[in-house]
Amino acid sequence: MKKRGLLNPFGISVLLLLAAVVLSVVVGSVTIPLRTLADVLFRGLQGGLSTLDPGGVYLKIIMQLRLPHAILILLVGAALAGSGAAYQGLFRNPLADPFLIGVSSGAGLGAVLAMLIDWPYAPLGLMVIPLAAFLGAALAVLAVSLLARVGKTVPTTNLILAGVAVSSFASAVTSGLMINSSGELRRALVWLLGGATRAGWEPVLAILPFMVIGLTGLVLVGHPLNVLQFGEEQAQQLGIRVQRVKWITVLLATISTAAAVAFAGIIGFVGLVVPHIMRLLYGGDYRRLIPLSILGGGAMLLLMDVAARTVMAPQEVPVGIITSLFGAPFFLWVLKRSKSQNYW
Amino acid sequence: MLEVSHLTAGYGKKHILKDVSFSLGSGQVLALIGPNGSGKTTLVRCISGVLPIESGVVRVTGRDTRSLAEQDRAKLMAVVPQVRTLPAAFSAREVVALGRTPYLNWLGQLSEVDMQVIDRSLQQVNMSEFVERNVSELSGGEQQRLFLARALAQETPLLLMDEPTAHLDLQHQVSLMRLIHRMAHPPAEDLQRGAQPKAILVILHDLNLLSRYTDRVGLLLNGELKLLGTPQEVLHSDALRQAYQLDLRVIRDAESGTEVVVPLEEI
Numbered sequence: 001m002k003k004r005g006l007l008n009p010f011g012i013s014v015l016l017l018l019a020a021v022v023l024s025v026v027v028g029s030v031t032i033p034l035r036t037l038a039d040v041l042f043r044g045l046q047g048g049l050s051t052l053d054p055g056g057v058y059l060k061i062i063m064q065l066r067l068p069h070a071i072l073i074l075l076v077g078a079a080l081a082g083s084g085a086a087y088q089g090l091f092r093n094p095l096a097d098p099f100l101i102g103v104s105s106g107a108g109l110g111a112v113l114a115m116l117i118d119w120p121y122a123p124l125g126l127m128v129i130p131l132a133a134f135l136g137a138a139l140a141v142l143a144v145s146l147l148a149r150v151g152k153t154v155p156t157t158n159l160i161l162a163g164v165a166v167s168s169f170a171s172a173v174t175s176g177l178m179i180n181s182s183g184e185l186r187r188a189l190v191w192l193l194g195g196a197t198r199a200g201w202e203p204v205l206a207i208l209p210f211m212v213i214g215l216t217g218l219v220l221v222g223h224p225l226n227v228l229q230f231g232e233e234q235a236q237q238l239g240i241r242v243q244r245v246k247w248i249t250v251l252l253a254t255i256s257t258a259a260a261v262a263f264a265g266i267i268g269f270v271g272l273v274v275p276h277i278m279r280l281l282y283g284g285d286y287r288r289l290i291p292l293s294i295l296g297g298g299a300m301l302l303l304m305d306v307a308a309r310t311v312m313a314p315q316e317v318p319v320g321i322i323t324s325l326f327g328a329p330f331f332l333w334v335l336k337r338s339k340s341q342n343y344w
Numbered sequence: 345m346l347e348v349s350h351l352t353a354g355y356g357k358k359h360i361l362k363d364v365s366f367s368l369g370s371g372q373v374l375a376l377i378g379p380n381g382s383g384k385t386t387l388v389r390c391i392s393g394v395l396p397i398e399s400g401v402v403r404v405t406g407r408d409t410r411s412l413a414e415q416d417r418a419k420l421m422a423v424v425p426q427v428r429t430l431p432a433a434f435s436a437r438e439v440v441a442l443g444r445t446p447y448l449n450w451l452g453q454l455s456e457v458d459m460q461v462i463d464r465s466l467q468q469v470n471m472s473e474f475v476e477r478n479v480s481e482l483s484g485g486e487q488q489r490l491f492l493a494r495a496l497a498q499e500t501p502l503l504l505m506d507e508p509t510a511h512l513d514l515q516h517q518v519s520l521m522r523l524i525h526r527m528a529h530p531p532a533e534d535l536q537r538g539a540q541p542k543a544i545l546v547i548l549h550d551l552n553l554l555s556r557y558t559d560r561v562g563l564l565l566n567g568e569l570k571l572l573g574t575p576q577e578v579l580h581s582d583a584l585r586q587a588y589q590l591d592l593r594v595i596r597d598a599e600s601g602t603e604v605v606v607p608l609e610e611i
Contacts, residue, residue: 092431223452227442229431233394237425238498239418239446284433287452 009282013295017074020302024070025062027306029314032058032066068201072263073305073319074298075204075211077270079260081297082218083253084271085278085290089225090249091145093159094276094334098257099268101159102140102166107261108192109170110136112177130210134258140166141254192265192320207263214256215294221249222287229284267301267320269327274300276334345370345543346391346421346502351400353390354567360386362567363400370501371541373528373557375548377578378564379587384547385426387564388504391545392423404502418446421502422495426510427487432480439479439490440465443497465496469523485516492520496527503527505546509553517550521557528559554579555603563587579603585611 026032032040039050040058049056080098087096087103098104114132147162148155174192224245227235232242260267278292301319304326308319346368354360360383368374376384389395391402393409402409404420412420422443430439443465444458454462466472469489479487488508495503505524509517524546530539548554554561554575561578563571571583578584579594591608 220450223445223448223450226434226438226452227445229433230442233389234423234425236394236414237392237418237423238442239415241414279433284431285438 009278009288009292010295013292013299017295017299017302020299020306021070021074024073024302024306025066027310028061028066030061032062037062064201065199068204069199070302072204072207073302075207076260076264076267077274077301077304078215078294078298079211079256080267080270081274081300082215082290082294083256083260084297085275085286085293086218086221086225086249086253087271088275089228089286089289090246090253091159092229092231095160095272095331097269097272098137098253098260099167099266099271100331101144101163102170103137103144103254103257104261104266104268105167105170105174106140106143107133107137107258108266109174109177110134110139110258111262112174112192116177127206130206130259130262133262134255136170137254137258137261138250140170141250203263207259210255210259214252214259217248217252218256219291219294221245221252222285222290225249225286225290265318265320268324269331270297270301270304270323272334273323273327273330276330345405346545347401347403347406348387348391349401349403351387351390351402352398353386353395353400354398355395359398360567361390364564364567364569365400366562366569366572368502368543368545368560370543371528372559373524373544373546375546375554375558375561375575376564377548377551377554377561382564382587383567384564385506386567388423388506388545388547392421392504393417415446418498418500420500421504422498422500424488424491424495424503424505424508426506427484427491430479430487432478434479435475436471436477436479436482436490437462437466437475440493440497443494446498461497461499465493468496469493470519484511485513488512488516489520492523501540501542503542503544503546505544507547507549509548509550517553521553525557551579551605552602556600576603579605 022034022037026034026037036050036052036058040053040062043050044059044063049059053059084097087098087101088094090096091101110132111129113136114129143166144159144162147165148158150158178192224235224240227238227240228242228245230238235245236242257271274297275289275293278289278296282288282292301323304322305319308317308322311317311322348367349365351361351364352359364387366374376387378384386395390397391409393412393414397410404412404417407420409417440462441454441458444454444461445452447458448454463472466475469492471486471489471493474482474486474490479490482490488511492505492508495505508520508524512520524544526534527539527542528544530541546558548558558575561573561575562569563578563581563583565583565587570587571578571581573581579592585592588607589610591611593606593608594603595606596603
């Protein structure tokens with residue numbers, strides 16, 4: 001915590017997040033003026049219609065399309081950034097990101113497998129996909145940590161190489177499955193590239209329990225992660241149950257990532273970029289870094305999503321493409337920086 | 345305070361420590377010496393619970409360490425590790441605050457008492473002016489003292505130190521050793537402030553520090569405790585010469601009573 005004050009980091013992040021939600025609701029094929037949005041929401045709360053929206057079309061667009069979409073994107077961004085920060089603390093490595101270490105691809109494989117099976121009950125299907133994604137993600141993180149480990153540490157290069165290997169493997173299997181499956185290939189592809197395809201509140205409600213468990217839990221592991229930065233041996237000598245902390249953190253981060261992937265596809269780099277910005281601005285104390293990353297991740301992905309919906313309008317670009325476009329150069333910058341400077 | 349009996353341990357099938365027994369009471373500094381690879385660090389890791397015990401028992405205040413949870417163990421003994429790399433994201437104060445971990449819940453919130461202990465620990469190692477400094481800006485000696493402050497913040501009756509004087513210049517070596525001695529033998533003013541005499545186990549390489557700052561010396565060789573005695577007994581023993589394969593001459597400084605070791609020919 002080098003820089004204190006700067007207003008209040010949490011206050012700024014919450015304001016940014018709210019602004020991003022409003023922007024996300026307002027922007028689209030029909031642009032809703034801010035004044036109209038305010039009036040429609042205000043009247044809507046009273047159960048009436050705004051004079052600016054006599055037919056109730058705006059109200060419908062806002063409540064049934066834009067707002068649930070914005071909240072889904074917010075939760076996904078929050079989950080990716082929050083789990084990214086947690087993975088970084090766990091691996092003691094600044095380049096850990098759910099996408100880079102293969103967790104997202106593992107979750108994607110799990111989800112695609114579940115999608116290919118025809119579930120007899122549709123409501124069940126909505127829960128089966130995140131669970132399958134979780135299993136895939138858990139297997140991937142296990143594989144990566146086994147492959148990358150040298151003695152007691154996980155060197156950066158090993159982590160990235162193991163992540164690339166596991167990720168490529170999972171992606172290859174996923175692609176193979178998709179090509180072999182007839183029918184909804186395009187839909188699955190758009191989903192996989194990070195376009196939230198289902199509209200309405202259903203996916204929001206389905207993702208919510210995973211997010212509540214995953215993100216609340218991640219906010220609570222900040223202190224043990226701080227102690228863990230001194231190495232497992234010292235953490236144990238300071239009274240931390242290291243194995244337990246590690247398992248709980250992996251579990252929580254993987255639940256969050258898997259739910260995000262199950263509902264929004266594979267979106268890279270949010271889990272890398274957001275924690276890094278927060279670390280640079282407000283320091284490396286995980287008790288602050290994780291909640292700030294969660295808030296910032298929501299805001300960041302909302303902005304990326306707005307960009308994805310507008311740059312090639314009326315065509316929507318999958319948001320995963322936009323995050324990679326911005327994220328990959330940032331990743332290279334961090335890689336260079338982490339070698340030359342010891343700020344980590 | 346610390347009781348080690350018939351301790352055998354190692355990595356895999358290789359026994360590094362063989363049937364080591366000794367005890368250490370409060371108000372004593374016990375130095376562990378021995379050639380590289382003789383098992384000194386392994387012994388400290390074993391006592392602190394990070395390396396499993398194969399056979400034998402380690403008791404602290406009469407309690408078998410294997411029956412203690414991590415948190416309770418960390419309230420009984422603190423370890424000052426050898427400084428290698430520090431995570432740079434922390435300020436000096438935050439590092440010392442982590443010493444309070446065994447007394448905190450998962451959220452790690454510090455109470456007023458915790459803050460006082462942290463301040464006092466920083467004062468004891470003369471680091472008060474560094475509190476807001478980032479650890480990456482500290483010198484090796486300052487980082488070493490910071491780790492000592494963190495261990496002091498654990499408020500444990502037993503302190504284990506792994507080569508705390510390595511990489512320190514002469515002045516810092518002496519001030520650190522004086523501090524160690526003082527913690528085991530607190531003067532009246534410290535006692536009035538509520539200080540308790542600590543039991544301190546310290547790994548040392550510099551034989552010249554023994555006579556002045558330690559009460560007893562244990563000589564480890566190939567995982568066995570060859571000799572345990574006063575600094576004078578150990579310095580003048582044949583076992584010491586055999587352990588290091590050196591002919592040694594011990595010279596006594598008449599004024600201070602300090603004994604220094606002059607290495608002569610290899611034997």
